[in-house]
Amino acid sequence: MRIAYRDAVREAIRDALKADPRVFLMGEDVGRYGGSYAVSKGLLEEFGPQRIRDTPLSESAFVGAGIGAALGGLRPIVEIMTVNFSLLALDQIVNNAATLSHMSGGQLSVPLVIRLATGAGRQLGAQHSHSLEGWYAHIPGLRIAVPATLDDARRMLAAALASPDPVLLFEHLYLYNMEGELTPGLERVDLEHAAIRRAGRDVTLITYGWSLYKCLAAAATLAQEGIDAEVLDLRALRPLDDAAIMASVRRTRRAVIVDEGWRSGSLSAEVATRIVEQAFYDLDAPVARVCTAEVPVPYAKHLEAAALPSPETIAAAVRNLLTSGAGG
Amino acid sequence: MEVEFRLPSLGADMESATLTEWLRKPGERVRRGEPLATVETTKGLIDIESYDDAKVLEQLVKPGSKVPVGTVLARLEIEGASHAPPAPQPAAVQPVSPPSAPARTVAAAQERPAPHARISPAARRRALELGLSLEDLARRAAGDIVHVDEVEKLAVEKTPAAPTDAAGAMRAAIGAAMARAKREIPHYYLAHRLDFGPVRAWLAAHNASLAVKDRLIDAVLITKAVALAAARIEGFNGYFRNDRFEPSSAVHVGAAIALRGGGLVAPALLEADRKDLATLMQDFSALVKRVRAGHLRSVEFTAATITVTSLGADGVDVMYPIVNPPQVAIVSAGAVRDRAWVGDGRLLIRPVLTLGLAADHRVTDGRTGARFLRAIAELLAHPEAL
Numbered sequence: 001m002r003i004a005y006r007d008a009v010r011e012a013i014r015d016a017l018k019a020d021p022r023v024f025l026m027g028e029d030v031g032r033y034g035g036s037y038a039v040s041k042g043l044l045e046e047f048g049p050q051r052i053r054d055t056p057l058s059e060s061a062f063v064g065a066g067i068g069a070a071l072g073g074l075r076p077i078v079e080i081m082t083v084n085f086s087l088l089a090l091d092q093i094v095n096n097a098a099t100l101s102h103m104s105g106g107q108l109s110v111p112l113v114i115r116l117a118t119g120a121g122r123q124l125g126a127q128h129s130h131s132l133e134g135w136y137a138h139i140p141g142l143r144i145a146v147p148a149t150l151d152d153a154r155r156m157l158a159a160a161l162a163s164p165d166p167v168l169l170f171e172h173l174y175l176y177n178m179e180g181e182l183t184p185g186l187e188r189v190d191l192e193h194a195a196i197r198r199a200g201r202d203v204t205l206i207t208y209g210w211s212l213y214k215c216l217a218a219a220a221t222l223a224q225e226g227i228d229a230e231v232l233d234l235r236a237l238r239p240l241d242d243a244a245i246m247a248s249v250r251r252t253r254r255a256v257i258v259d260e261g262w263r264s265g266s267l268s269a270e271v272a273t274r275i276v277e278q279a280f281y282d283l284d285a286p287v288a289r290v291c292t293a294e295v296p297v298p299y300a301k302h303l304e305a306a307a308l309p310s311p312e313t314i315a316a317a318v319r320n321l322l323t324s325g326a327g328g
Numbered sequence: 329m330e331v332e333f334r335l336p337s338l339g340a341d342m343e344s345a346t347l348t349e350w351l352r353k354p355g356e357r358v359r360r361g362e363p364l365a366t367v368e369t370t371k372g373l374i375d376i377e378s379y380d381d382a383k384v385l386e387q388l389v390k391p392g393s394k395v396p397v398g399t400v401l402a403r404l405e406i407e408g409a410s411h412a413p414p415a416p417q418p419a420a421v422q423p424v425s426p427p428s429a430p431a432r433t434v435a436a437a438q439e440r441p442a443p444h445a446r447i448s449p450a451a452r453r454r455a456l457e458l459g460l461s462l463e464d465l466a467r468r469a470a471g472d473i474v475h476v477d478e479v480e481k482l483a484v485e486k487t488p489a490a491p492t493d494a495a496g497a498m499r500a501a502i503g504a505a506m507a508r509a510k511r512e513i514p515h516y517y518l519a520h521r522l523d524f525g526p527v528r529a530w531l532a533a534h535n536a537s538l539a540v541k542d543r544l545i546d547a548v549l550i551t552k553a554v555a556l557a558a559a560r561i562e563g564f565n566g567y568f569r570n571d572r573f574e575p576s577s578a579v580h581v582g583a584a585i586a587l588r589g590g591g592l593v594a595p596a597l598l599e600a601d602r603k604d605l606a607t608l609m610q611d612f613s614a615l616v617k618r619v620r621a622g623h624l625r626s627v628e629f630t631a632a633t634i635t636v637t638s639l640g641a642d643g644v645d646v647m648y649p650i651v652n653p654p655q656v657a658i659v660s661a662g663a664v665r666d667r668a669w670v671g672d673g674r675l676l677i678r679p680v681l682t683l684g685l686a687a688d689h690r691v692t693d694g695r696t697g698a699r700f701l702r703a704i705a706e707l708l709a710h711p712e713a714l
Contacts, residue, residue: 253450253476284450284475 006039006176008150009115012157013040013077017047020075023161026053026062027079027115036081037117037176063089063114067097067166070112075161083118083132083170097166098141109164113157119172119210119260120308126296129304131209131260133170134267137237143167144237145191148212150180152235155189167191170237172210172260191236194244200230203318204248206271207258208234211309215258218314229318237267245271246279253284256317258309263291285321290314329536330385333364333402335395336376345369346394347401352384357407365401380406447474458483498591509653513568514689517648518697522705523671524664524681530711541613546664547583547638548609550681552714553707554659555579555600558634561700563692564657565633573656573691582632582652583612585619593619594635594652595628605714639663646682656691659704660684681708 003011016023025040031054034041044052055062059080066078080086086093093114100108120129137144143165147153153171160167197212198219205215212233219229232248234240249255255275259268272287293307335345345367352358352365363375364384382404389401445466447455451474455465460482465474468482509515527549535543558565559579566575579601582594595618597603597611615628635652638661647660662682669678683704687697707714 253448281449281453284448284477285473 002179005153005178008153009039012154016161022075024051025077026055028081030079059085059089063092066112070110076112078114080116082128083116084127084130086116094139098139110166111164112166113160115169117173118170120297121174125299129297134261136168137267146170146208148209148233151183151186159191174210194235194241195233197233198231200228202228203254204230204232204252205256206232211258211260214311217311221315249275249279250282254321256288258290258314260292262294263289288317288321290317329406331404331406332400333404335397335399335401337397344394344396347389347391349391354384357383382406450476451479454479495590506650509650513651515686516689516694518685518701519646519682520701521680521682524679526709527711528679544605544609548612549711550661551581551636553704554636555581556707557703559601563696564700567654568656569654576633580631580633582635584637596632646684648684649686651686656688658686
């Protein structure tokens, strides 16, 4: 049966609401409006206003309320409309959610799940288009996961709710319309392991989120040229699955990191550094990166497209690495 | 004879050095082994020596200049009496004995690595695993980046030349022949020391007037002396087959030649007793070239009636060799070194050579062997007659 990404997320929320009475969803427009991306459409009618709660337009307030509910024994799912707006709740997320377990010596835990839309590509302008998940991956005490596939969209939420620590799930807004089949029989996924989405011998494309599909498209193009690219979906940005990254890079000896975030002081910089730290003697070329241009993401369609990684720029970076050996 | 004095490679990782001081002025003389200049490398100040007794003609590099390995620092005029003739053609220096140290340094200097060698970390590690030298890779790359693929290609290219299998096969062949020798041949061993001064003096005078490629080396004179002695004294030249000794009228001297990839062969210098030294030298050079290139003629493989093996300048005083069956004798030459030597009732410092003999007791005994070695020594005492 074909299913869209947004429906997979909704099914995951519905499963969680049914399975555990402590679970509830709250956020801006999640109830009567059905969610900005129509993820929670119909859930208010099905589960009622106690468990599908519309909140005022105050990220700090409703994330703080979520932290309080989690401390009080509930299992809140908080939706933040986009990662850009989560900055208003940064104090709650970084100073409270991430720290309380550590500061209480383990007496308190914050089993909070925050779902955030992230990324560009839909001409929503700079203030709705940034990819700031790399920032959150910097913070100890948080777990950061990125469901890029339908299976992960469908199954990651349960794993996140099972975690005693706060988990941020980043849903790329471009993926909500993506349709496909779920893997039959797949009931559970974890938040720890990266996954090889395409096996290859010549270079490893390390990526996550929407960029996964750009990498797969680039790999298909490169395959016609005789270049066999492996595509590694990180899935978890914190903690990073170093073992999977290094195992792949040791096989292919070349790495291109594709990240819709900017490159300066970024997640891609972190992954590149770890490769150099842990697999330097396995490298046959410098680590290369394809990232978003260092500008606030433009609104104009052609400028937005030019600013973001694309299958073409990814393929070009790979060719460059394999021919001249220079970094991208 | 004018030669170039080049900046030698003083280590595999050395690419250049700064000339800090000239220790001889133009017109001054320098003896072989004496420092001629001081250079500063990453490892500190190092005196670099002259390979020859020579006069400085012209200094081409000024103190304070940083120059790459192999740069010609000065032009020298060689004066006849160098102990070892300076390395002529690479092929001619590499007979029986490994090349002398200075010769090797010069060779290394000429094969300096490409200046901007970029070898990927993975390629470096793979090269290490495969036992390939980084200099080889760098030179091959000629400025391009070396990746694992290139390393593996190079390894494959090198495989036919000296692969573990071929090396193993050669080792097995040597082992089989030597095991047979030790099993079947009742060896006896003798050694004899001799003053090698006359040979060195004659060589220096003889070579002084010759072009580099025509110069003679120790090994050729020793080979000729062994060939003449073997022709005169019966029992050392020929084969032991079918339970009896078959003397050979022709003397074909097998010259043991070490291969770069390991192992050795001992192809024959045909009729060595009847050839003059110049011809023998040419044959020797050609033989070494063919051995290294793998173009030996089959007759050369099988014809030897006696063998000479030499350890060369890097060797030790004496070698006790094993007879190469079906031959019945093998003569070894140790390294020639300055030793205390009693002559004319005085204590002298002379270059001394120790010859070794291993021979087949089924054919001769120690007394004959002693006559044979003394005959060789006697011949080497009069090199002009060889």
